[in-house]
Amino acid sequence: MRPDLTVLCDQHQRPMKLSVVFIENTPSGQNWNEVYVCGDCGRQYHPQFGYFQLEGFRIKEAGQSRHDCPRHAGQALYLRSRTGQGQDWVCLEEGCAGGTGAINAPVALP
């Protein structure tokens, strides 16, 4: 995870903090994960899961607010900035231009 990035909470549009949290139900089976956490609402972001909320140590509502990078399969974009025009969702991968730009269309939930 890159500490130089500004990852915004998709609910508050406030910068999130890099942290390490224990998650019981990740697809990879890995329990300790580096994630970005919102200091206001506790919402978290991980490039594999997108934005999510923890209930106990489990991810609930996985897949919500998720935009996938068109170039990296399974890589969820994060919210970099928000303007009057819309939201700017970008990919975490270094040098990837995938997803740059405003995405205003609603995302279909799985």
Ligand SMILES: [Zn+2]
């Ligand atoms: Zn928040």
Ligand SMILES: [Zn+2]
């Ligand atoms: Zn990408």
